[in-house]
Amino acid sequence: MKKVYLDNAATTQVRENVIVKMQDALANFYGNPSSTHSFGRSAKTAIESARKTIAKYMNAHPAEIIFTSGGTEADNMILRCAVRDLNVKTIITSKIEHHAVLHTVEDLANEKGVKVAYVDLDEFGNPDIAHLKTLLQQDDSKKLVSLMHVNNEIGNKIDISAVCELCHSYDALFHSDTVQSIGHYHWDVKAVPADFLTAAAHKFHGPKGIGFAYIKRNSGLKPMISGGSQERGFRAGTESFHNIVGLEKAFVEAYDKLEAETTYVSELKSYFIDSIKKEIPAAKFNGHSGDMEKSTFTLVNVCLPIDPQKALMLLFHLDMKGIACSKGSACQSGSDLGSHVLTEILSDDDLKKPSVRFSFSIYNTKEELDYTVQALKEFVEK
Structure with a gap:
């Protein structure tokens, strides 16, 4: 058949070069990246090299790249921490976001009393920018807007630059689930200064179970997972080394080609x-x-x-x-x-x-x- x-x-499908890179990592770089001996230092160096590589391609600072288990964790982490740490009282989103966003927002409404507003959509599923502006003007509460760049079901692209600019003109934070676009579109976080972005390696021919959050420097977010100093203190837990180097290889190949x-x-x-x-x-x-x-x-x-x-x-x-x-x-x-x-x-x-x-x-x-x-x-x- x-x-x-x-x-x-x-x-x-995972690229062959990514598989080779990960096999080498599993076979030869088995030290814990938090260990101070040579085995650990070699792994730690490779992780920081991967962070710098991704940051360079996105015109970001390495400290703004936080490795996660994927897009869902990254979305959850950003939204929950923004409410907890940044005094966000209102989240504006749409009803066609990924459930990693929708379910998290619903939970925050139930658990923390966050006000949730949904921007109107046209017949094709595009957010109504005029309505978004109205929602941003409604009160003086601290707001976060979460709208995905590329919809994972119908493929619509929003004008992410315009949305980002509008949000910041009203002193609102802007988060975008960019899982379907990072690895497929050029990104310059200076040109599109979103506060938060998310990515997953398995969407651009990398391994499953690894992704990253872009979190603008000095955002004020604090760790959601405690227990260690990994990821510059932002995400505790021994790093998934082979997945991180696999992500890096897939990321570089995606953008070079x-x-x-x-x-x-x-x-x-x-x-x-x-x-x-x-x-x-x-x-x-x-x-x-x-x-x-x-x-x-x-x-x-x-x-x-x-x-x-x-x-x-x-x-x-x-x-x-x-x-x-x-x-x-x-x-x-x-x-x-x-x-x-x-x-x-x-x-x-x-x-x-x-x-x-x-x-x-x-x-x-x-x-x-x-x-x-x-x-x-x-x-x-x-």
Whole structure:
């Protein structure tokens, strides 16, 4: 059976060079980075080198990069610590954020009495900037705005520079879940001076279980995890050394090859969109995912013209064909609930139809996309 992996927004294949780097780390750098002997010092040096490398590519200071277990921990850490340490009383977000943000904000409302406000969305899922401005003007409470740069389900991109500037003009903090964009887009934290950003290595061909938070210097945040002086005192616990060097290698390769690989994956997405339009003309693209300018180049979300009963077998049909894709975000798999993102933007009729996210990487080919489109067409027409 042919195998086609089109679920790269959930996780990506690890680059071969990253695997080699991690194997070397596991075999030869097994000292505890907190130990003062040569074994520990070698590991510590490599960790700090990785921190400096990432900071250099992002035009940040090394002290602003804090290694975490991934995007979810980074989002939780930033939001919870901002409420605890920075006197944040109001969080402004949207109803189509990742659950790492939404559930954390809900918990903070219940546990700490934080006021939560949701910015209005247009029919495509874009935040209403005029409404955001109104929310920022409502009272004098300390506010934090959390809006993701690239939506993980429909791929919409916000004008992150404009949002950041607006937030700061009202003395509000700005956090962005950038898990779907770091490793895919250039970042300069001086040009877009967000207060907080998050990243996960497994979204750009690195290992799972490692990511980082960008936390602007002198932010005032204090540690959420106590028990040691690791991560410059900000996150206690023995560092996951092999994962950190794997992240660094994946990060460097992603940015050194960014232009060529962006062009390649963009061509795949454009080809897929054209093929769907030709072979299944009644299909719709959710959000702005069918627009190459307004969405990320890495994914599309397609609403297919299939009745609800038949739709129950769609992912099974694709899986039997060896095609991996996603009904929603990977974090929702196993849930009976539909996509909270699509619920906000689709009509009742379209919500009854199946919507599938296909996401692409450098390891995909046009031949794989042809095979996938034909499998979809076959299911729609039978």
